[in-house]
Amino acid sequence: MATACALGLGGGLAASSATDYSVRPIESPDPQLKGRWAERAAAAGDLNGDRVPDFFVAVPMEDVNAVADTGRVYAVNGRTLGTLYAINSPEPQTNSKFGFYISVVGDETGDRVSDIAIGTDAQDVYTGTGAACGSPEPNGCNEDQGKAWVFDGKTGVLLYALNNPSPQGNSKNSARFGSRIGRAGDLTGDKRPEIIIGASNNDVPAGCGDISPLPAGCRVNQGQAFIFNGTSGALLRTLDLPASDRSPAGTCASSCGSLGIAVQGPGDVNRDKIPDQLVDAGSYSFYTGSGAPCGAPEPNGCNEGQGREYVFSGTDGSVLFHIDDPEPQAGAVFGFQDAAPLSPGDVNGDGYADLYANGFVQNGPAGEGQGKAWVFSGNGGSLLDELHDPTPEVGGQFGWSMSKTFYNKDRVPDLYVGQSPHHVAGATGSGGTYVFDGRTGALLKALELPASDRQTSSSGNLGPNLGWANAAVGDINRDGQPDYVAGEPFEDVGPNQDQGRLLVFLSSDKTRPSAPKIRRRGAFVLFSATDPDNRSEQLRFRCSTGRGALHACGARLRVRSGSTIRVQAVDRAGNRSRVVSMRIS
Template identity: 25%
Template sequence: AQSTSGTSAPSDTDGIIGDLYTQEAVVVDDLITVPSTIYEKDINNNWTVDEPATFIADVSTVSSNISLEKTLSQSDIHFGKSIDSDNHIIIGAFNVAYILDNDSNILFTLNNPGLSETFGYSVAISGDRCIVGSYDENDEYASSGKAYIFDVTDGSLLHTLNNPNNYNTSFGDEFGYTVDISSTYAIVGAPREDNTDGSDSGNVYIFDIISGNLLHTLDNPNTYGSGTGDKFGHQVSISNNKIIVGAYGEGDAGGNESGKAYIFDAITGNLLHTLDNPTAYGISDKDNFGRRVNILGNLAIVSAIYEDESTGNSSGKAYVFDVTSGSLLITLDNPNTYGTSYNDRFGSMVKIINNYIIVGAEGEDTTNTYDQKGYVYIFDLNGNLLHTIINPNDVDHHEIRESYGGSYGGSTYHYTKNDNFGNAVTILNNKLYIGASDEDPIDESSSSGRVYIYDIIEGRKLSFNELLNNNTSTIESQIISSLSVAKEYTDASIDNLVIPEGDSVNVVQSLPTPTLAYFKKAVYVIDDTSEYVCVANTVDPLSDGDCFWLQR
C-alpha cells in the first residue's frame, strides 16, 4: 500500500481543518489525484466550503472495512422485507419497491399506487413483469388487500388486482400478503379470508398476467376438520405451472396448528398433492408446518419453524418434497451452530434457487445471550450443508433490563435486537442477496433495513470493488457490502450542496445525484464515474469534525 505522497492536503488558513492530518490519512494502492473542493464542518458543526485542493479520485484496493449504503435511511422502512430475482432483482420495503440490475444499481422505484404502507411487503419477479402485494389496502372494507403488476422494463403499472372477495365481505382478508409470478400467472394469497368453513380459512387466486383477469380460485381443501384459522395462502410459490400453498394453521391428529401444504396445477386449478407434516420430533402441535414454502422444478420445500427437537423447543425444521409424487425426499435439521436451538425458528425463510437450498433461522443466537442475530444456511440439492452465514451486524442497538424472578442485585443484562437477518433471499449471477429488514443502520433509524450481498459459491460477503467492477478483488473478505434505503439528495452542485448533520457516513444513489461512499479509518473512494468523494481521518466514523467531502 502507498501513503499519501503525491497528494497535497489543503492549507489550514482559517483554523477549521486543524490537525486532521496528524495521522496517516490514506492507506490505498494506485492513487489517482484530481482537483477537488473541500467541504467540512466548522466549529458550529455547519458544513462549509474551505478551498480547492488536490486529492484522491480513485483507487484499486483499500485496506479498510466498508459499508456501502445506496441511499439514506428512514425509520420503519423495513428495506429488504421481500426480495426476488429473475433477470433483475426486486427488493420490497414498506410503501415502496425497487428494481435493480444485476450490478445492484437501482433502475426504477415502484411507488405505492394506493395508501397502505404494506405495499412492498411481498414481491416477485419473472421476465419483464413483477408483482407487489399490499395486504392492508382498503376497499369498502379495511385490510381487504390489493396487488399490483408492473412492467420491469420501465416501471409502469400494468394491472391493479383487487380482492375478488368470493366469500361475504373482504374485511381483513389480507389479499396480497403473499404473491408470486411466472411468465403466465400471478398468484396472490388471502390467508385471512373467511369462507363457509370458518373465519381466517384462507384462499388463493390465480390471475393472467397479460390481461389481469382472474382464472382460478383455490379454496382451502381443509383436509382435517374445520378451516377456521388455517390461513391457507399464508405463503405461495409457483414453478413450471405447479403451485405450492402453505396452511400453517391447519390442525391434524398431531395437534392444533400442525400445518399442511398443498400442491396445485396452475393451468386447471386442480389439487395434486396434500403434504402432511412429517412430525419428525414428537407431536406436531403448533409446529406451523407450511409457514414458509417454495417450489422450483420438481422440488418443493416446506418449513415447520416451531417444530421442537431434543436441543430446544421451536428449533425448526425444513422438508424437501418431490413435486411429481408428493413424497418426502430430505429432512433438513437445524444445524444449531451455536449452543441450544431454543426458538431458533429454523425455516423462517426457505428458498430453492439455482442449485441451492437456502434456509433462514431468524432467531438463532450468536452468543450465550439471547441476541437472536439470525443465521442463513446454504445447502446443496442433496441436503448437504455448504455455508453458514452469520448476521454481520456487530453494532446493534442494546437495551438494559432489570433481572426478573430474583432479588435486585444491581446487575444489568444487554440484549440485541432481532434484525430479521435472512427474512428474504435471492440469487442472481452468483450473488446472494440477504435481507435484514429490521436492522437499524449507522444513522440509528429504527428498522430501516438492509440487504447484504454475498458470493454464493464461496459463502463470503462481497467487497465494494467487486460490486462496482465485477472482478476479483484483493480486499479482505471481512468487508461488508450493503444496501439501505430512503431519502436522496437531488440536484446538488458545488453551489448548493448541503450535507445535513449526521449524514456523513451514508451514500446517495448514482448520477446525477451525488455519489458518496464511506470508508472507515481514512478513506472515501468510489469508481471513476463518481462525482463526489469523502475522506475521513478517524477510526470513529461518527465523531464530529473529522469528515469532509470532495467534488471533482
C-alpha cells in the same frame, strides 16, 4: 487487404463491487395511512412484451372501495416504473389482506408470460348453506381460513381460485391457507408448473382444535402443504408432517409443527427428472436431551419451536431427507421464509439444485435475534455455506427474505438477502439488503436505506424495515447489470404513518472499459478489451479507417495497405474507452 473486428456481446448480467447503484423511490399509487405499500414484491419477467422485466408489488393492508384492509396487488412496468395494471380481490372482505403473499408461479396458460398466485391468510370461506359469513356467524363459515387465486400475468384476469382442501372448523382461528405459495415445478408432464400452498395452522384431523377437551390424536396447528395442478387448479397431492416427527403422545396442543410456513420448489434434487419440493415446519420441537422425546410434560432438552425443513419427492410425495438447524436453538423458527425463492440454484456445481434456509431469530455473538442464513446441498442436505449479517446486532433478524440473482457473472447464482428490522445509529428499524456470492458466501454489495428515509423511534413507529420484501428483478435499465427492488412497508410518508415505499436500486456503471488491444491474425485484425464491471464479453466495438467517423464494426472492413484503423470499446452502459489507432502495414 481485408480487416475484421471481433465483436463481444456477452449473454448475461454482471456487476462488481465497483458498480454504483442509484436509488429510485416508487410511491404508493393510492397513498393511505397504514397502507403498507410494498409489503410484498416479486420479479415477474416481461409481462407486456417490451423486452424489459417487470415486477409485482402487493399492498395487503390497502383499503379498496371503502373495504378496510382488503388489499391489492400491482403489476409495475420495469421500463417506466409506472403501473401496468392492478389486481383487486375477487372476494373483497374487511381485514382479509389480499396480497399477504404473492408468488410468480410460471406460465400456466401457454402464452409465454409468467402468471401470479395471490394469497390471503385471513379470508373467511363459507362452506355451508343459507346466509354467507357475517355476524352472527352461521354454520359453515370458516373464519380466517385463507384462500388463493391465480391470475394471468399478461392481463391480470382471474384464471381460477384455490381453497383449503382440509377446511377447518367454524370457530377455527386462521388456518393460514395461502399465507405461503410457491412454484412446485411440472409434476404432470404437461409443461405447466404446479403450485404449492401452505396451510401452517391446519389442525390434523381437520378442525379438531375446536373441540374441548381435545380428542385423542388431535394435533393442533400441525400444518399441511398442498400441490395443485397449475393448469386446472385441481388438488394433486397433500404433504403432511412425517409420522415419525409427530408428537409421540398422539395428541398435541401446541408447537405441533406448523408445516407449510415456508414452501419452495427448488427443482430436481434427486435426479429422477421430476422436480421436488421443500416445506418447512417452523414450530417443530426438536429433542436434544436424554429420556422421553418432546411431549407433554416437556422434558429437559426439548427445543420447542426450533423448526425443521423437509424435502419431499416430486414423484410420490415421500420424504427424501430433512434439514435441521446447524445451531440448535429453541424458538429459532428455522426455515421460516418471508419470500418466495425457487432455490438458490446450484451453487457448488454438482448438478443438484441447492436449498436455502434462514434462522431470522437465531441468536449470535451480537445477541438474541441476530439472525443467520444457510445454504444446503440439494444432494442430501449437507451444509454448504453460512451467510452472516455484515453488521450484526441484537434483533437484526438477518435472512428474513431472499431472492436468487446473478451478480458477478461467474455462472454461479448469488443470493439477494434482506433483513428486517436492523437498526443503524440514530435510527430504528432501518433494515437492509445485501448481495452475497453464491460460491463463497462473501458479501458482494450492500444496498441500504438512504439517510433521508431513516426514522427515529417513537410510539408506534416500527421504522421503515427495508428488506421486509425484496426481489432481484433483472436488468430493467438495460445496462447489462442486475437491478433490485426492496420494500420498506413501514416508512412514514407525509402525514401517513406506515404508508410504505418501494426502492428501486438501479445499477449505475460509470467505469470506462480499458483501451482496446489490436492484433493481426493473418488477413484479419482483431480487437479485445476488458471492463471492470461487465467483462470483455459484454463489450462492443466502434471503429473506422482513416479519419472517418467511428461506427459499429462487427463485420469485415476492407482497407488499403498503409491505412490507419481506429477502434474504441463501449460497454452496455454506454461508457467508452479512449480511441486506439494502428497503422496497417
